[in-house]
Amino acid sequence: MNNLDPIGFFDSGIGGTSIWKEVISLLPHENSIYLADSKNAPYGEKPIEEIIALSNKNTDKLLEMGCKMVVVACNTATTNAIKVLRSSYTIPFIGIEPAIKPAALNSKTKSIGILATKGTLSSKLFHKTSELYSGEITITEVVGNGLVTLIEQGKQDSEEIKYLLIKLLQPMIDAKIDYLVLGCSHYPYLLTVLKRILPDNVQIIDSGEAVARQTKKVLEDLHLLNTSSAKGSHKLFSNSNPEVLRKLLDTAGNCLIEHLDF
Incomplete structure (x- = not known):
């Protein structure tokens, strides 16, 4: 884990990009990887065991991609699974709860x-x-x-x-x-x-600004802030139709948006 590694994000689809936007706005030099688990959306109607299993799956994928931290950009996954995630993995997790x-x-x-x-x-x-x-x-x-x-x-x-x-x-x-x-x-x-x-x-x-501030604080505390002066690069993946992501983020620069099975 080093400070140039990306911040990982996951959500049960495209909604967590509302959190992602706040984080990259506050931390413009950070690189990021976002997983839109649209294939399994919505999480909110699933049993807790399935929510935990999906959260583990997404975390494993983000770790495989070299992320230094994971932002659980989903209220349902945070409130049901973040305790399990924090006890199962050594990287820092940022959650999102209703304000x-x-x-x-x-x-x-x-x-x-x-x-x-x-x-x-x-x-x-x-x-x-x-x-x-x-x-x-x-x-x-x-x-x-x-x-x-x-x-x-x-x-x-x-x-x-x-x-x-x-x-x-x-x-x-x-x-x-x-x-x-x-x-x-x-x-x-x-x-x-x-x-x-x-x-x-x-x-x-909503919780977006508070999550961005907490992300920055944790990165600072762990000496993991990206110290590069370059603008961050971002990769966003959907396991369903990436076109919905593209339409939502058509103004965001420096972004790769693609389909990915995970």
């Missing part, structure tokens, strides 16, 4: 909403975090059934997803939330539609 704390601490209506997958909302780690704040505020949890599948098909701006979101968000609007926490790394790609549906006073937060 309940800032929403709970800043809510004026004392009512927040969390839109996440079934796998995240039913996990022990999520419940532990949620219980810390549920005494002070009302938390409306909604499972985003169908959202990941539509985003994986490149339909994040479609009428289909708009009507699905209107239905999913209604309980939160009824509860007068003033913060919506996005508990899935796919969901930041729905920001435009979400803002159209939600009342103007509702703030939407």
Whole structure:
């Protein structure tokens, strides 16, 4: 492991690129490898044993490719598998959890909403975090059934997803939330539609910036920051259709985007 080695990322598809973008924006000299496990998306509806097995598979592939660290750019994989990953491998792992704390601490209506997958909302780690704040505020949890599948098909701006979101968000609007926490790394790609549906006073937060800051801190602490002055190079692989990734990242330079079986 040395500081020129890439940072590895994996997600149950293309959604984790919302995290990847934040990390490479903060750390422009880092190289990266991203695995979009779209073939197995969504993770949120799978049993915990399968989520752990898929997380191990993705980690093994990233290690084979020489990564110095792994960012688990998936809420479901983090909340269900990161403890196992950290006990099984010697490299550092960065996880992603729903940003309940800032929403709970800043809510004026004392009512927040969390839109996440079934796998995240039913996990022990999520419940532990949620219980810390549920005494002070009302938390409306909604499972985003169908959202990941539509985003994986490149339909994040479609009428289909708009009507699905209107239905999913209604309980939160009824509860007068003033913060919506996005508990899935796919969901930041729905920001435009979400803002159209939600009342103007509702703030939407995700974990991307916090994950990027934590990634930088861990690399600094372990003396693994890339000290090169060159712009980082990035390889993104999908085990399904890479065209969806290409459309999503058409403005990102210095990127190789290809199909890969893993």
